[in-house]
Amino acid sequence: MNEINDTVCAVSTPPAAGGISVIRISGEKAIDIAAKIFQPFGGEKVADMKGHTCVYGKVVYGGERLDDALLTVFREPKSYTGENVAEISCHGGVYLTKRVLRACIESGAKPAAAGEFTKRAFLNGKMSLTQAESVMELISASGESALRSANGVKEGRLFRQINEACQKLLSLLADLAAWNDYPDEDIPAVEQGSMETALNEVSSALEGILLTYDSGRIFRNGCDTAIVGKPNVGKSTLMNMLLGYRRSIVTDIAGTTRDVIEESAEVGGVLLRLSDTAGIHTAGDEVESVGVDLAQGKLENCELALAVFDSSQPLDGDDRQIIDSLRGKNCIIVLNKTDLGVSVDKSEFAEFPLVVEVSAKNESGMEALENAVVNALGLREFDPQNALFANERQKACAAQALKYTQAAGEALTCGETLDAVTILIDKAADCLMELTGEKVTDAVVEQVFSRFCVGK
Numbered sequence: 001m002n003e004i005n006d007t008v009c010a011v012s013t014p015p016a017a018g019g020i021s022v023i024r025i026s027g028e029k030a031i032d033i034a035a036k037i038f039q040p041f042g043g044e045k046v047a048d049m050k051g052h053t054c055v056y057g058k059v060v061y062g063g064e065r066l067d068d069a070l071l072t073v074f075r076e077p078k079s080y081t082g083e084n085v086a087e088i089s090c091h092g093g094v095y096l097t098k099r100v101l102r103a104c105i106e107s108g109a110k111p112a113a114a115g116e117f118t119k120r121a122f123l124n125g126k127m128s129l130t131q132a133e134s135v136m137e138l139i140s141a142s143g144e145s146a147l148r149s150a151n152g153v154k155e156g157r158l159f160r161q162i163n164e165a166c167q168k169l170l171s172l173l174a175d176l177a178a179w180n181d182y183p184d185e186d187i188p189a190v191e192q193g194s195m196e197t198a199l200n201e202v203s204s205a206l207e208g209i210l211l212t213y214d215s216g217r218i219f220r221n222g223c224d225t226a227i228v229g230k231p232n233v234g235k236s237t238l239m240n241m242l243l244g245y246r247r248s249i250v251t252d253i254a255g256t257t258r259d260v261i262e263e264s265a266e267v268g269g270v271l272l273r274l275s276d277t278a279g280i281h282t283a284g285d286e287v288e289s290v291g292v293d294l295a296q297g298k299l300e301n302c303e304l305a306l307a308v309f310d311s312s313q314p315l316d317g318d319d320r321q322i323i324d325s326l327r328g329k330n331c332i333i334v335l336n337k338t339d340l341g342v343s344v345d346k347s348e349f350a351e352f353p354l355v356v357e358v359s360a361k362n363e364s365g366m367e368a369l370e371n372a373v374v375n376a377l378g379l380r381e382f383d384p385q386n387a388l389f390a391n392e393r394q395k396a397c398a399a400q401a402l403k404y405t406q407a408a409g410e411a412l413t414c415g416e417t418l419d420a421v422t423i424l425i426d427k428a429a430d431c432l433m434e435l436t437g438e439k440v441t442d443a444v445v446e447q448v449f450s451r452f453c454v455g456k
């Protein structure tokens, strides 16, 4: 484990042959260490270089010229990590890069641990915890080169929304605390109605945020989708249409038996993992015997159901049974075989917001289906920039905050003491601050006094 005051170094580009490789050194002694191994051709002194400047020169170690390279210097706090940073951009080559790295280490830098530059950036207040997490996830997803591109990641709307919700809670706490702790100061009593309103606002904001997390997860990992319907309505044909539309992706699922094949199709920009038992691997007789049961079983576990009906026929008992089992599910009603004329009574589907008409055979209606998928998964308003990196920790914090906010609202309505309400709001704010990585107590104190007009 490196100490925060150690100077650390690492290759910040992927360990592969390429045009250039970047060796990054960060810490108090970064520039001194660079000065030991880097000699500018123009005779400049590395130790005197200003921040955000770059020189051309050679990397020399142990009397040996290792490479011609560029040296970029950043002076604290204006760097990625907030510390002094020196970056040597040398010719890309695994062996050469390692030699330069070794020269840095032998000149006094310690090898950086995984994610250490970003951890330092967080510890030095250069980015929030959520930002640091997004960088970390980027790195683990696609190698260290992503770190550079992630450097520019701005605080997304999601973070701002959380911050806003948090500020509202803190503001309530500040009101409550000021009123409670300084009874002589003539501070107006906290009004129950406005507190309820504020708590409701926070609750709905958090609910929205949690939905975004789900959308983010679906966006990243895809969505388990079941195609259900009684036999012969065209489930297999629909599945084939989806698979054939754009490029279908067939993946072996890692960690499962090799013969489990998942068929996925990109629909409306989302990866739908279509269950392969929807018909394509099932023999006709079997379909007859298990039809509706199978549909119901599958409905239990999916995140989205595409419920297929033959629009050229009136609904029968089996169809109605399926409709019953769709209630409360995230589903899209797919009225298939529209090329045969529509005889089904559409008012039977009035309770379902998403009904699309397609002809799987003629591959028509795909656009409507795509739109319905986007709507069903709440991706209409979803900006991948915002939630793409959201993780389970953040989601758990937001969910917990929502629970406490709702409980605070209920406590208020039930006439519980303001002390009890305060504790719940405090816990909710705590969760949100844990999400963003701030400290609740300091922030509350700050809020109290910023509105209290100290000095009086």
Ligand code: GDP
Pocket: 229, 230, 231, 232, 233, 234, 235, 236, 237, 238, 278, 279, 287, 336, 337, 338, 339, 340, 358, 359, 360, 361, 362
């Ligand atoms: P499943 O049992 O629900 O999987 O249904 P299939 O996909 O096997 O389709 C049953 C029959 O309906 C087949 O003969 C298909 O060619 C036909 N079919 C499927 N979709 C359409 C469609 O959109 N229009 C027409 N006219 N026939 C279709």
